[in-house]
Amino acid sequence: MQTIMQTNFNHADQAAQIIAMPVQRERSRALEPFADNLDHLQALEREATLLLAVAVLRRENRTGDGEDKDDACKLFPILGKDASPGSAEEMLSRTVRENRSREEVSRQQGICLNYIEFCDCWNLDQFERTVVLLLFMLYVAPDFIAVFQGSGLENHCDNGMEIGTLLAIICPDLRGQLESRRYFSINSTLMRERVLISHGHADSTTNIMDISHYLHERNVRFILGDNNHYHAAFQFIQQERSNVRLDQVILPEQQKQEIVSCVESYLAQRNNGELTELDEFFGYGTGLGMLFYGPSGTGKTMLVKALAHTFNRPLLSFNLEDMDDMPMSSDNMLRYLFREAALLGAIVFLDECDDLFGGPHNARLSRALLLEIEKSRCITILATNKPVDLDPAMERRISMKIEFELPNAELRLSMWKALLPPAVKLAADVDLKQLADRFNYSGGLIKNSILMALTVANSSDASSGEITQAMLEHAATLQAASMSDLNRLCVTHKPTQTFDSLPLSRHQREQFKGLATAWQWLSQEKTGFNLLFNCDNISTGMQAAFALAAELGMEVKVFDYARVSSVAEDNKIMDSVTQRRVHPMIAAFSSSISDQRLLLFVDYEGEVGRYIYSDQDKLTNFQYAEMLSQLRQNKGLFCLVSKNIKPGNVPVEFHQLITLNHPPEELQIQSWETNLANSSLAEDELIDLVEHYPMHIPEIEFIARQARVRAIMSGRTVPVMDDVTHVITGYRGSRSRTVLFGAARHS
Incomplete structure (x- = not known):
């Protein structure tokens, strides 16, 4: 046994080790299976050697040189003395029949023969298989190499053969050689799929018969059974055997079964040869392309790993974001990836391919990927966290688009x-x-x-x-x-107010308790509940919403409607679950806001009322329309506090309109007395004040505070009625903005 290293050609690609294959002895076990892959390769070496012998004897028979014939018998001792082209062809025919029969028996017994698997992978016909056989033996079998070098079929001998030499060995006559030239054209399977690589390029002065072809180094190693990686490309291509089980992937069962059934059906058709017939019909690959899209963490990658484990397939992947650091072009990297997947029957997984679907800088990469998917004979799964509108060219190559939604x-x-x-x-x-x-x-x-x-x-x-x-x-x-950077947009409260602590009438307290009961039932039905609170004092409406949340044991996320309705690009924020920059309105309704929190929009300026009663505003305010769209899909408890809302024409997206009236007069009088303590106002003055200026409690607190300030500025220690009426005249209709988002504002 000898071991040599061939380095004659293409130092970047040729790296396989030469192994010596002993001459196989004649066997009488015609239909016994091959013991293993090496046993099969040794039998193929005999077949390849007989191909050379027939070609040499055929040539010498044409020249009529008896001395050359004697040399041929010495070069091919398996022929015996006085061999003729006819006897050599008979021996070759017998060997071919025996090898094909034993290959079939081996297949039936589940014995893996890599040469057969390789040829089946690329759907090679008999001529193409013979080309692969000859070039493989010239690469790895020292005895075959020695015989070829001594045959004189080619003057320059390395681990490749010229087209003319291959045609002379395989085809017995000129007609066959002319017809078989097509196998080496650039559109042939051998060249298109890079089964072979050529030395040099054909131009207008080139005799194509002199162009040398070589079996790609990776293909040689596959046939040998060496699936280790040596090329620099595989520093970036990850290969793994997953141990994730399907039962570990929590997805809607129907969705999961549809995906599994699709993959199972495809692999069954690939294994039983049905897709090979389609390959022949269409003339290119019949791979299965799938796109998984949805928020991060929803199970896309985990399902890919589970599919690889379930169907016992290697998983090949690389991150497209690493492309800039790779030592080759995107075209070559993808070519290596998909060739390896075809050889191993692997699943190709391209994760984080968000940017692949847009941007001029990715045009070349997108085209290269489209081409490889189109030619592929494997399963390709792309994953992105973003919803995408596919380019029509990509759309044609994706068999299934599956959305992974956030779980219920x-x-x-x-x-x-x-x-x-x-x-x-x-x-x-x-x-x-x-x-x-x-x-x-x-x-x-x-x-x-x-x-x-x-x-x-x-x-x-x-x-x-x-x-x-x-x-x-x-x-x-x-x-x-x-x-999340949602905190700069909203404030979270854990309220402690109760309905009984609010300045509400008994009827309104009962109404709010009914709302709490309704939500408890609706939440069990997984149905949203959208409330519209109409109150001319916004603070009172907010306090009512807080009390409702406290009754239900919920936190409150409070959003300023003016901010969430902004469409300015620089106001976009990061959604904490989907990890995408979105407009504030989208973020506010995001599923990252737990359905165990009351979502509260505060419309200080009464903008919603204007949109409701103005058709023009409704048409031009897209964020108002977006809010209504989100409410139609909402599964949680939502409350909008606004003002100047009249009964009728309230959007159907709101399930209840609750108008908060002024509290009873006795509560208003008590509030004036408390906030104007020690003042000189008589009881009849307070009654007259309440009758002329009905207010909510927060309004009374604000007016009373301003009246005390005016009294002090006028040199008095306590306010008089003139102070109160002066403040009311100046501020009636103004509404103090609660200090939730910075300093107080007035409108």
Whole structure:
């Protein structure tokens, strides 16, 4: 046995090691399977050697040189003495029949023969298979190399052959050689799929018969059974064998089964040869292209890994964002990736391909990918966090587009259960359903929450090692806080007010308690509840919304309507779950806002009332229309506090209109007395004041404070009626903006 290293050609691509294959002895076991891949290759070496012998004897028979014939018999001892072209052809025919029969038996017994698998992968016909056989043996078999070098068929001998030499060996006559030239054209399977690579380029002066062809180094190694990676490209291409099971992927069951069935059907057709017939009919690849899109952490990558594990397929991937650091062009990188996938029957996974669908700087990469997907004979899955409108050229190549939505509460509960390791100890107070209801998270954020809670539980300060409800809640709260800049847009409150503490009539208190009961029922039905509070004093409406949230045990996220309705580009913010920059209105309604929080919009300026009663404003204010669109899809509790809303014409997206009237006169009088303590106002003056100027309690507090200021400025210690009426005259109709978003403002 000898070992040599061929380095004659193409140092970048030729790196396979030459191995010696001993001459195979004649076998009487005609229909026994091959023992293994090496046993098969040794039999093929005999077949390739006989091909050379027939070609040499055929040539010498034409020249009539007896001395050359004797040399041929010495060069090919397997022929015996006095060999003739006819006897050599008979021996070759017998060897071919035996090899094909044993290959079929081996296939039936599940024995892997890489040469057969390779030829089937590229759907090669008999001529193409013979070309691959000859070039493979010239690359790896020292005895075959020695025989070829001694045959005189080609003057310059390395690990490739000229087209003329290949045609002379395979085709017995000139007609066959002329007809077979097409196998080496640039559009042939051998060249298009880079099964072969050529040395030099044909131009107007080139004799194509002198062009040398070589079997690509990666193809040589595949046939040998060496699937290790040596090329620099594979520093960026990741190959893995996944151990993720399908039952670990929490998705809507129908969606998951549709994807699995599609992949299963495709692989079955590829294995039984149905797609090979389609390849022949269409003339190019019949790969399966799929696009997974949706927010980060919704299971796209995990499902890809589970598909690879379920169908026992390698997973090949690389991040398109790394393309700038790669040592070759995007075209070559993708070519290497898809060739490897075809050889290994792998799934190609291109993650984070958001920018691939737009931008002139990615035009070349997009075209290269389109070409490889079109030619492919494998499954290609692209994933993006952004919803995309595909280019028509890409649309034609994508068989399935699957949206991965944020999970509902039921799926979130399943995720919490599935992602908790079995060995983890949970405290008695852990309520996973409560966590699933409160935190509207993707699977990725749930996993991060659990990992953070585990870190705390295993710290030196936590002696029991148990995970408590408080740990999980704290960890989950930190997930959104660490990713979102929503805090500059809203304020979160945990209200403590009760309905009984509000200056409301008994009828209105009962009305609000009814709203709380209605939401408790609607939340079980997974139905949203959109409320419109109409109050000429915005602060009173906000207090009512806070009391409703307190009654339901909910936090409140308060948004200034003027800010969320802004369309300025620089006002866009990062959505904490989808991780995309969106307009404030979209962010406010994002699923990252838990459905266990009341979403409160405060319309200080009464803009919504103007939009409701003005057709022109409705047509031009896109953010108002966007709000209504979001309300139609809303599954949580929403409240808009505005003013100047009249009954009738209220958008159907609001389920209830609640008009907050002024509190009873006795409550107003009590408030004036409290806020104007020690004043000289008589009771009949206060009654007259309330009758002429009915107000909400926050208004009374504001007017009284301003009246005291005016009295002090006038040299008095307590206000008189003139101070009060002066302030009312100056400010009646003005509304103080509650200090939630900075300094108080007046309109």
